[in-house]
Amino acid sequence: MTRTVLVTGAGGVGKTTFSAALAVKAARAGVRTLVVTVDPARRLASAIGVNDLGDEPQPHEEEGNLWAAMLDSEASWRAVAMRHADPDVATRLADNEFFRAASEHFPASQSYAAADQAATFVQARVWDLVIVDTPPSGGGIDFFTAPAQMADLVGGRLLRWITGGPLPGRRFFYDRAARPMLRVADTILGSDLLQRVSEFLLDLRTTYDGVARRGREIEKVLREAATLVVTTADPAPLDEAVRFYRQLPDLATTPAAVIFNRALPAEWARVKPDPGLPVELGRIAEQWSAETVRQADAREEFSARYGARVATIPWRPSPPTSLSGLASIVEASEGIPWDELLP
Amino acid sequence: MLDKRLVVVTGKGGVGKSAVATGLALMAQRHGLRVLAVEMEPGGGLSAHLGTGELAFEPREVRPGLHAMKMVRSDALLEYLSLQLRLPGMGRFGPFARAFDALATAAPAVREIVTIGKILWEVRADRWDVVVVDAPPTGQIASYLRAPASISELVTTGRIRAQAEWMANTLADPDMTRLLVVTLPEELPTTETLETIDWVEAAGVVGPPLVIANRVLEKVGVATTPEGVVGDMVNLHRSLTTEQERWLERLPPDMTLPYLFGLFTPGEVAAHISDELEALA
Numbered sequence: 001m002t003r004t005v006l007v008t009g010a011g012g013v014g015k016t017t018f019s020a021a022l023a024v025k026a027a028r029a030g031v032r033t034l035v036v037t038v039d040p041a042r043r044l045a046s047a048i049g050v051n052d053l054g055d056e057p058q059p060h061e062e063e064g065n066l067w068a069a070m071l072d073s074e075a076s077w078r079a080v081a082m083r084h085a086d087p088d089v090a091t092r093l094a095d096n097e098f099f100r101a102a103s104e105h106f107p108a109s110q111s112y113a114a115a116d117q118a119a120t121f122v123q124a125r126v127w128d129l130v131i132v133d134t135p136p137s138g139g140g141i142d143f144f145t146a147p148a149q150m151a152d153l154v155g156g157r158l159l160r161w162i163t164g165g166p167l168p169g170r171r172f173f174y175d176r177a178a179r180p181m182l183r184v185a186d187t188i189l190g191s192d193l194l195q196r197v198s199e200f201l202l203d204l205r206t207t208y209d210g211v212a213r214r215g216r217e218i219e220k221v222l223r224e225a226a227t228l229v230v231t232t233a234d235p236a237p238l239d240e241a242v243r244f245y246r247q248l249p250d251l252a253t254t255p256a257a258v259i260f261n262r263a264l265p266a267e268w269a270r271v272k273p274d275p276g277l278p279v280e281l282g283r284i285a286e287q288w289s290a291e292t293v294r295q296a297d298a299r300e301e302f303s304a305r306y307g308a309r310v311a312t313i314p315w316r317p318s319p320p321t322s323l324s325g326l327a328s329i330v331e332a333s334e335g336i337p338w339d340e341l342l343p
Numbered sequence: 344m345l346d347k348r349l350v351v352v353t354g355k356g357g358v359g360k361s362a363v364a365t366g367l368a369l370m371a372q373r374h375g376l377r378v379l380a381v382e383m384e385p386g387g388g389l390s391a392h393l394g395t396g397e398l399a400f401e402p403r404e405v406r407p408g409l410h411a412m413k414m415v416r417s418d419a420l421l422e423y424l425s426l427q428l429r430l431p432g433m434g435r436f437g438p439f440a441r442a443f444d445a446l447a448t449a450a451p452a453v454r455e456i457v458t459i460g461k462i463l464w465e466v467r468a469d470r471w472d473v474v475v476v477d478a479p480p481t482g483q484i485a486s487y488l489r490a491p492a493s494i495s496e497l498v499t500t501g502r503i504r505a506q507a508e509w510m511a512n513t514l515a516d517p518d519m520t521r522l523l524v525v526t527l528p529e530e531l532p533t534t535e536t537l538e539t540i541d542w543v544e545a546a547g548v549v550g551p552p553l554v555i556a557n558r559v560l561e562k563v564g565v566a567t568t569p570e571g572v573v574g575d576m577v578n579l580h581r582s583l584t585t586e587q588e589r590w591l592e593r594l595p596p597d598m599t600l601p602y603l604f605g606l607f608t609p610g611e612v613a614a615h616i617s618d619e620l621e622a623l624a
Contacts, residue, residue, distance in 0.1 A: 011480075012357025012532070041530045136356055139386070235609045236388055237357060243386070271572050278565045281577055288576040290605030297607075317582030319530070 002122050003343035004225035005131045006252070008140030010240035014261040015230040016041070017319055019133035020048045020068075021329040026129050026342055027065035028327060034067040034126075036118050037133040038110065043321050045070065057121065063323055067127065071114055080116070080150075084210030089203050098200040108153075110135045111146035116214065119221040128343045132225075139240040140229070144222055144249035147215035154204045154211050222251045226341055229258045229308075233295040238302070245306040255308065256340045259333075260299055263312035268292040311335035344553070344624060345371050347521040349466045349513070351476045351549075353484040353539070354525030355532045359557045359616075361388025362609065363525045363600070364477035366616030368393075370624070372409040373617075376472040379465055382413040383458065389413075389477040392613040410471075416454065419461040426464075455490035456507065463491075463510045466519070481524065481539045488514060488522070488548050517550030524552045526594065528559060528587035533594045556596035558603075560584045598623050 005022070009015045016037050023035035034057050035048065049060040050068040060066040081093040093099045111134070118132040134143040142149075231241040241258055248254065269292040273285040303310045313333045320326045330336065344350065350367060354360035365388075368380040382389035382398055390398045390413065395405045400418040402410035466474050478484055491510035494503060514520050522543065526536040536554060543552055562584050568574045591599075600619050606612050 010357055011355060012527070012529075041534075043530065235607065235612055236359065236361070236391075239388070239391060239609070265572075265575070267572060268576060271576075273573050274569070277569055277573065278567070280563065280565050281567075281569060281573065284563065284580050285573045285576050287604040288580070294605045294607060315579065317579060318586040 001343075002125055002127055003129045003341070004118070004122050004221060005129065005228060005341050006118075006134055006143070006222070006225045007132065007228050007230060008134045008143065008244060008255075009136065009230035010139065010237040011136040013230050013232050013237045014313070014319075015136070016133045017044055017326070017329070018230050018259060018261065018313065019131050020044060021320075021326040022341070023048070023066060023068070023129075023131050024063065024323055024326045025330040026131075027060075027063050029342065030065065031128045031342060032065050032067075032126070033129045033131065034069065034121055035131045035133065036069050036071065036114070036121060038071050038114055038135050041319065043319060047321050047323060047326060060323075066323075069117070069121070071117055077109060077113055080112075080211065081207065084207035084214070085203070086206065089206055093200075093203050093207075096200050096203070098197060099204070108137075108142050108146040108149040111137060111142040112150045115143055115146050115218050115222065119218040122221045123217070136240075139243045141244060141247060141249050144251045147218045147222075151208070151212045151215045155208050219251055223253070225253065227252050227255045228341075229255045230261060231258060232262045233260055233298040238298060241302070242306075245308065256337050257309040257311045257335065258302060258306075259311045259313060259336065260295070261313045262315040263299075264288065264292040264295055264315055266292070266296065269296060309335065309337060311337075344521070344523075344620070345374060345376065345473055347473065347519060348471075349462070349474050349476070349520045350523055351478045351484075351488075351520065352523045352525060353478045353481050354557075355482070355527075355535045356480045358525045358527045358532050359600075359612075360480070360525040361392050361477045362612045362616050363523070363555060363557065363620075364475055365389055365392035365609075365613035366620050367523075368409060368411075368475040369406075369613060369617040370620050371473050371475065372406055373621070375408065377470065378409045379471040379474045380409065380411040381462060381465075381474065381476045382411070383476060383478050385413075387413070387477050388609065392609040394608075394610040414458050414461065416458060419457045423457055423460060452486070452490045452493035453503075455487045456494050456503070456510070459487045459490050459514075460506070460510060463513050466513060467509075481535050484522075484539070485542055485546070489546060492546075492548055511548065514549050515547065520549055522549045522552040523555060525555050525557055526596065528556055528590040530590065533590045537594055553598070554594065554596045556591060556594075556599045558601075559591070559599040560587060560602045562588075 007015055007019045007022070019035055019037060023033045026033040048066070048068045049063075050058050050070050057067040057069040060068065078094050081090045081099070085093060114132065114135055118130060121127065122130050134140055229241050229244055231237045245255070245258075268288055271285055271289045273282040277285070299310050299312070302308055311333060312335060313329060316329070320329060344367065352360050352364040352367065354363075364380065368378050371378045379402055380389060380393070389411065390396065393405055393411055395403075395411060398411050398413040400412055400415040402412040405411045462474060462476060465471060479487060491507040491514065494507040495511065524536050524539055526532045540552060540554070543549060560580060560583055563577060563581050568577050600616060603612060603615050606615065
């Protein structure tokens with residue numbers, strides 16, 4: 001069976017780098033591993049051997065057990081239409097301006113695409129381990145609620161509100177178009193817009209059964225996956241990590257660990273610089289010492305308050321650009337519960 | 344920075360845009376201006392940085408002269424329908440509002456004009472000297488700033504169209520509106536900020552943005568490296584500044600804010616940033 005690890009956390013904390021590092025570690029331990037990322041930095045993408053966006057996993061040239069895939073959320077959204085709608089409806093949807101807008105702006109869009117793709121890879125049973133670098137929206141919570149939100153979106157909720165009645169067919173809708181409410185909407189928006197939106201919603205509605213069924217499959221994969229939360233000790237990302245623990249989504253397992261990136265060595269705390277040092281160096285020492293103390297306090301508080309297992313990754317001046325660089329990240333880490341993550 | 348009526352603060356997630364927006368609002372308040380600070384995103388960081396607890400749609404005075412509110416689309420919509428579109432009683436006509444809201448989800452320019460529209464009505468209402476917006480991240484800001492112009496294309500008739508025009512004009516007027524992009528001297532925020540700058544220039548819906556690089560470390564002016572732990576600290580500091588310089592060269596910022604060491608709470612961070620902005624101004 002394929003093991004799945006979902007890596008969540010705020011943007012900018014090094015979540016993608018950590019996901020890739022975890023994948024390299026597993027691959028080097030002989031585990032067939034796929035890492036799925038969204039929008040990685042160019043240097044990282046080339047380190048894990050992918051240079052094109054695409055839903056197809058690409059094998060690494062040198063590391064036999066390592067695959068990587070980068071998601072293109074717009075393409076994934078199109079795939080939803082292609083998979084769940086009749087061919088002519090799917091084509092009409094893909095060309096529809098509202099469909100394109102919805103794929104860009106529906107809040108759960110990128111999360112849904114990522115969850116859908118990840119579930120496809122897990123179900124393929126080609127890999128022993130699938131590591132998913134989840135999109136950061138909603139503090140990582142969106143990723144878990146996206147399948148339900150998507151089904152709700154296409155399920156006609158919008159349409160019911162517009163028509164005020166049960167789910168109509170196309171003719172029914174136009175018969176009812178004289179309702180006063182719609183007349184008011186026409187006055188404000190112009191009837192053209194309303195009609196175009198309605199046509200789009202009716203088309204979208206035809207994908208409902210497929211999307212709902214698929215949503216249940218995706219949710220099963222999420223429910224069986226291990227979860228990791230990545231953060232730094234900075235106030236803003238830490239707030240997001242707290243939010244994830246407090247509002248733990250129904251579909252998420254209790255995180256195996258919260259991983260504090262950019263950790264400073266414990267011995268830097270409360271360093272008393274030699275009074276003979278140049279003043280500037282003394283000030284730098286005080287600053288980093290204060291930062292070390294703050295980090296340790298933040299980790300301790302988090303662990304005490306949420307009963308979380310805490311792991312750390314040392315602060316590196318620049319992101320790794322090679323497989324060995326990625327591997328060295330996990331080698332220098334402390335507290336990662338490998339036995340819960342590796343198959 | 345405070346001579347505009349509307350300051351929209353954006354940036355990639357995690358760069359500290361809420362802290363900068365809050366710092367700016369606090370600075371304006373200290374200058375005796377009547378300030379409205381707006382949290383655009385649910386769970387946005389403005390309320391955390393102001394230390395106010397949950398904000399409401401109705402602006403609340405959180406410090407003398409400083410009001411804060413959060414954007415609630417359904418409330419903005421009801422207000423829009425009843426006050427701006429002069430559809431009396433629409434506020435009580437729940438199903439209509441919900442239908443409109445549903446429509447707005449499918450036609451995002453409609454959705455966004457309701458929220459950016461609320462902000463622009465506040466700018467126009469003359470209750471504030473400056474409105475500071477903790478806006479959505481750079482990835483989504485385009486659809487908000489473009490909304491009034493898009494509506495003009497999307498909606499060929501109707502009252503919304505007429506209003507969309509003055510909204511577009513307010514955003515595009517560099518004497519009225521300032522877009523502020525917060526970034527970090529790192530790869531992804533730099534790339535995304537450069538893309539935003541290109542987009543702004545091409546779209547022309549708002550004047551040239553002001554770029555603020557956050558968490559910039561001061562270069563070490565001393566060449567020697569002491570032994571032991573302090574030496575390790577100095578080495579890390581030097582390596583970090585070298586990495587940062589690479590990205591600052593790629594995207595020279597209009598202003599820089601320093602890395603803040605040893606701070607615990609969002610409130611402390613915002614207060615420091617406010618002082619730094621003051622010193623820069």
